Amino acid sequence: MLSEMTYRQVINGFSFCLILAIFLGSDAQGPMLNFNSPFLNTTSQLSPPPTAITKHRSTREAYIPQYCSKCSEGSVCLVFEGEDERQCFCRPDYYGEFCDQLILKLPETCTKTACENGGICQQGTGQTTCICPINYVGTNCSRVALWVQVEMNIDGSQVHWDGSNQTASAVGDVACNQLIISIKRGQDPILATSIIDCHLKHLEKTKIADAEGMRLKVLLKFDPKYNETAFDAANVIEVLQTAPYFSHFIRGDFVRDKTANITNFDVCKSSMQDCSPSATCSFNGLSYTCQCPRFYTDGGAIDGKLPGRYCYHSFISGFSLGCLIIVPALIAALVVLFYYRRYQAQKAWITPSNDDSDSVELVSAQHPKYSA
Numbered sequence: 001m002l003s004e005m006t007y008r009q010v011i012n013g014f015s016f017c018l019i020l021a022i023f024l025g026s027d028a029q030g031p032m033l034n035f036n037s038p039f040l041n042t043t044s045q046l047s048p049p050p051t052a053i054t055k056h057r058s059t060r061e062a063y064i065p066q067y068c069s070k071c072s073e074g075s076v077c078l079v080f081e082g083e084d085e086r087q088c089f090c091r092p093d094y095y096g097e098f099c100d101q102l103i104l105k106l107p108e109t110c111t112k113t114a115c116e117n118g119g120i121c122q123q124g125t126g127q128t129t130c131i132c133p134i135n136y137v138g139t140n141c142s143r144v145a146l147w148v149q150v151e152m153n154i155d156g157s158q159v160h161w162d163g164s165n166q167t168a169s170a171v172g173d174v175a176c177n178q179l180i181i182s183i184k185r186g187q188d189p190i191l192a193t194s195i196i197d198c199h200l201k202h203l204e205k206t207k208i209a210d211a212e213g214m215r216l217k218v219l220l221k222f223d224p225k226y227n228e229t230a231f232d233a234a235n236v237i238e239v240l241q242t243a244p245y246f247s248h249f250i251r252g253d254f255v256r257d258k259t260a261n262i263t264n265f266d267v268c269k270s271s272m273q274d275c276s277p278s279a280t281c282s283f284n285g286l287s288y289t290c291q292c293p294r295f296y297t298d299g300g301a302i303d304g305k306l307p308g309r310y311c312y313h314s315f316i317s318g319f320s321l322g323c324l325i326i327v328p329a330l331i332a333a334l335v336v337l338f339y340y341r342r343y344q345a346q347k348a349w350i351t352p353s354n355d356d357s358d359s360v361e362l363v364s365a366q367h368p369k370y371s372a
Helices: 007-011 168-184 189-194 233-242 315-350 357-366
Strands: 053-055 076-079 086-089 120-123 128-131 146-155 195-208 211-222 260-264 280-283 288-291
Touching (some): 076 189, 086 189, 168 189, 168 211, 189 195
Antiparallel strands (some): 053 076, 076 086, 120 128, 146 260, 195 211, 280 288
């Protein structure tokens, strides 16, 4: 129970996350994290934070005005301080007063072009959905996802560990749940509505001084439809540092204290990038692009993919390669051969011979001798 722990006990050890393992909030109750059961699977287990954003799905009606309860799933309700005004902030691809209208509607039956970038069309009852590859987001998988890497210390001493369930996936799920919830309840509506998923990348046991715990790396996945710059690591750091579920126990700069390291993830340096084997992958600090090399044809448009995902040699590219490289090289070789043969011929013509037998024989043939 939270009442069984003092503030000092929580501060000791690893100060970031799983401090996160406790239900935070003034009236939050419940046991410390136990891997036998999911942790914070739904937002109804959280008390609303005292911020300008309120998630509509919370079950605590006392905190949620009637208007906010109408905001559709995935959106957030903006509550303006000092004003009796509410506004639904929509997640990507949705619009309307209550964010319940799709900007792009997929066909009722699956077609070849319904999903882009390798997305798989899934047929439902009177509707279709696109299952996107890991690097793509959007209703029809039309946008490249942005990734933010969070490396953090997890304090094992604050958790009731169950040896049978102390797996990497279980630990990763707990950390991901806490990060996602903190972002969804944070002060940036773009981040709150654009967080898509969280993946465990690496987990290892570690020890700092006398405190034992784990060092964890996870990747946060965002939909960049609104504004790519909103997903800069510095902005994510600011949101997490001011999130109510961290601020109760976090004091100071957790990045400076090296309990966490948050960076924009370079997909080009990982196996996650999907550029064609012959293409060049370029990372601009937030996202990545692919570019086919010279004399290759970009077939992305044919397959409904972004540039650089499918590069191949076509007749035109082969013809261009031949015209620009092979033909000039062949002509140059012929010219060199011609002048070489000519040089050899001239050299043979002007070189004197020490053998006079041929000339003597020629004179003898032209002037035959007569006997008297």
